[in-house]
Amino acid sequence: MKTSDWWKQSVVYQIYPKSFNDSNGDGIGDIQGIIEKLDYLKKLGIDVIWLSPIYDSPQDDNGYDIRDYRKIFTQYGDMESFDRLLQEVHARNMKLVMDLVVNHTSDEHEWFEASRASKDSPYRDYYFWRDEENTNNWGSIFGGPAWQLDEETGEYYLHLFSKKQPDLNWENANLRQDVYDMMTFWLDKGIDGFRMDVINFISKNTDFPDGPVKNGDLYGDPENNFCNGPRVHEFLREMNREVLGKYDIMTVGEMPGASIEDAQIYTDPKNREVDMIFTFEHMNLDSDGENKWDLKTLYLPDLKKNMAAWQNGLQETGWNSLYWNNHDQPRIVSRFGNDGAYRVRSAKMLATCLHMMKGTPYIYQGEEIGMTNVHFNDLADYQDIETLNMYRDRIEQGFSHDAIMKSIYTKGRDNARTPFQWDSSENAGFTTGTPWLKVNPRYVEINSEAALQDDDSIFYYYQTLIRLRKEIPAVVYGSFKLLLPKHEAIFAYERQLDGEKLVTICNFSAEAQRIEDEQLLTDIARGQVLITNLEDTDSNVLEAYQAIVYKI
Known part of the structure; x- marks a missing residue:
């Protein structure tokens, strides 16, 4: 059971394992690589590590397509190495939070393989299946249609993301119990909570109405028919009764489309749902309209108005999460700062603005050394499925190559996923092999080794901000x-x-x-x-x- 709100006083550091540190030279970050850098994180002063998915996966969406929730992705390590990581984190008085991805699985998960095998399978209703007449015009968030034909049974399954990420049907009580059993497995190992991937998508409008087609888009906009659905609070409260409420942990729900009013319900302690949520409104203010790829210059009064609304809206009830960066967002110093002549100063300014607010701050790997966006000239150097699908769709819609590349340079997710820049040696000290994604060429100038040797670096500035949060109650409360x-x-x-x-x-x-x-x-x-x-x-x-x- 919860014994305190320790997460209110904590600072969280997100690790994207594939890009953090490669210990064995295969070009992919791994669990042993994380263990090797724990003292670096301890020096920074963080309290909690949030680990992006390390589960067994075909890696269609870099681990957010899970094949086996109780197994570690082979290239990251095995369960023994995970247990060692957890032990080493706790030995340093830090905590470890895992990514919980239960809106969808991989199409290679045993549940889906059983579900697609037959219309009579007991697992059929673990996912959403419709004949062609009863599908709708929704588009996937990653581009293309949201319904995929499965020729084995002649029906279509719903996937709000990649076609290799079929959505789970939370209306099925057996599915929910299987999810709760899996969560209990990890919590009994001693992990300290969950970051819950698109958790407000788990309840959908199961009438599946068509959505409006906007701005010449190829598909209909699902609008609010797949998030904050009619049973979402029921499901989260059941999850708390069955699992979460039995442990002293923190939970943060990723909730695109959640309003302040929604957040007040989700994070009100008496409702027993989640401790805090990730909002996205402030991350859409440099978009011209609802599509993130349509760019506009940030107007600061809009950012201030939005962030103040969230601060005030959750001031008395609930709790805010504070972030500029994560694995889905480009580098903030390139986005709202100045990654040229004023890179160091603007990175410190952005950190100050965020960390002195009320809420739990999240630092994304590399943010503490001022890593920047990357401009790869060749589309083949990009790996992100969302980026590649968007490029294909926009070419089909008549956009020019140069216009699309400008959007990718500004908003593409690979900006956040280039390997961590540890030093100025080849491949930034990330790997002795060939990195899975090209390293940002600025690693020679921007790396943690240089930061640790400079008393005036961004790293030490973050260290001071973290210390102030621990020393001054007004920063927290x-x-x-x-x-x-x-x-x-x-x-x-x-x-x-x-x-x-x-x-x-x-x-x-x-x-x-x-x-x-x-x-x-x-x-x-x-x-x-x-x-x-x-x-x-x-x-x-x-x-x-x-x-x-x-x-x-």
């Missing part, structure tokens, strides 16, 4: 108030707890900004600098990408 909501370059807010006030001021632009707000100037004059990414400057002026936090 203080109220939130947005300042200067309409300013187009400055993101400022205050946190208050028990008479103590913290003021965070961040310049999101490459131009100096004069502070003119009288109350803010009064606070600055009275305040003590807790942390800043640029020393010895005029206190009334923010230099390019400067960040500063005052304790009042």
